[in-house]
Amino acid sequence: MxxxxxxxxxxxxxxxxxxxxxxxxxxxxxxxxxxxxxxxLPLGGEVPQDYIFERIGKTSMPEQVRMSELFGPHDTLILYSFMYGPERELPCPGCTHLLDGLDGAARHVGKRAALHIVAKSPIARLAAWAHERGWEHLSLLSTSGNSYDADYFGDTSKFSKGMRTQHHVPDGQNWDETIFNVFKKANGKIRHFWGSEMSFAPPAPKQHHRAGDLVDPLWGLLDMTPEGRGDFFPKVRYD
Structure with missing residues (x-):
């Protein structure tokens, strides 16, 4: 060679x-x-309901959309759970920097699979944040009022007792979480295909869980450098 x-x-x-x-x-x-x-992988379980999300429609007004409609012309749907619930003053900086990078990729992914970003805040708040960040290609949906986050681990509400202990979730409290979930249309049904479960696996010492690293340009670039990642973690804003 x-x-x-x-x-x-x-x-x-x-x-x-x-x-x-x-x-x-x-x-x-x-x-x-x-x-x-x-x-x-074999197909996973059938989705228990045709979840109703909210999005900004073509008239710039909120409208409801069913999960089955999110596929568009594709048979595959990717949903990313964005940690920006109504209780947060600002969204998760880790999620935000990831979406900064995915915004450019979204125009290309959409040629092969449907991609949408879901979060618990009202859709007007999500749209305002997307405008502030300059996201032009990401499709944001509100899960306010449906149980998608609970069912597919976009929050901690259905964590087992062991997972709650492992992730330091106090009794009586819950918060939103980050996870990719991929769904497949097959034989007229929607089935779960894959989720980024490594988000909830025990991380290696002094490491982030790295569940989304393969689609995250920031960490890939820093891994090329002599300094590496160090203890750096992105911020929502740099003053």
Missing amino acids: EHLHYPNETADYRTARNALLDEEMALRAQIEAVAAKRRA
Whole structure:
């Protein structure tokens, strides 16, 4: 295998870099192997109801839309639960920076699958935030008034006792959570396909759960640098 050689690099550097490249290629193969296993999953459970969401319609007024209508021309639907409930003064900075990156990708994803962002705040509040952030391609929906978040773990209300303990959710309290869920239309029914359950798996020491890293450009860029991620975490605003 031929390798690149940058100006004035040392033999020690090239030896170490070539060894790292071998590991990067192995990681690439592992990522694809996991993706193939994900694609081969059997369909999950049927969605218990045709949830009603709220969105901003073509007339710039709120309108109701059923889950079955969110697929558009596709058979696959991706919903991302955005941590911006009415009790929050500002949305989650982790969710917000992720959506900053996904806004550009949304125009392309929409050619192959339906993608929508759901949160508990009223739709007018979500639309105002999208305008402030400059999001032009993301479709935001309000889950206010339906049980989607509870059923698909966009909040903690249906966590088991063990999960509540693991995630330090006090008795009598609940909050919204971040998770991707993918749904599939098959034989006239909507079935769950996959969820980013690693959001709720025990993280490695001194690491974020990293459940959405494969679609998050920020962390990928920082992982290329000598400093890495360090203890950096994005903010909603930088003064």
